[in-house]
Amino acid sequence: MSSLEHVSRVRRLYKLIFRVHRxxxxxxxxxxxxxxxxxxxxxKKCNxxxxxxxxxxxxxxxxxLAKQMKPLQQVKKKKVGEYMDPQLLDHMTDEQIVQLYELHKAATESTDEDIHLPEKKK
Structure with a gap:
């Protein structure tokens, strides 16, 4: 794959991810x-x-994620994401494991905060 094709593919994928995130x-x-x-x-500069x-x-x-975001899938399953195979951890570097843990921590903190919000008084 030529350099221009590679850059184009990366750019399209990058934009697609942000569109799906909407x-x-x-x-x-x-x-x-x-x-x-x-x-x-x-x-950006990996081998x-x-x-x-x-x-x-x-x-x-x-x-x-695009499949999960379809309205019909949202109604049926009401979930986003999927569980990761624990065996994948064996193939990750220490840095990747720490990064995964930080991502998990950030995701669960926002969920915990949403759950423990005090109720508004009427």
Whole structure:
């Protein structure tokens, strides 16, 4: 793949991810947009092998999320995301595991805050 084709593919995928994120609840959209932006910046100068894996994983993510955001799927399942195979952790670097933990912590904190909000008095 030529350099121009690669840049074009990355740009299309990047834009697609942000379009799919528009269907997310606001707090998830902000978190997802920030995470995607950081990841794409972080992998801007990675080697071709890492780039291939990176693009495949983000493409799978965009497809999965787009399917889940369809209105009919929202009515049926009322869920976003899917569980990760724990065996994938064996293939991650320490840095990736820490990053995954931080993402999990941020996601659960916003959920916990939503649940524990005091009720408004009438």
């Amino acid at each position: 269907a997310l609840p606001p707090e998830l959209r902000i978190m997802g947009d920030n995470y995607a932006r950081d990841e794409f910046k972080r992998h 071709p092998e890492e780039a291939k894996i990176f693009l495949n994983e983000w493409t799978d993510y965009a497809i999965t």
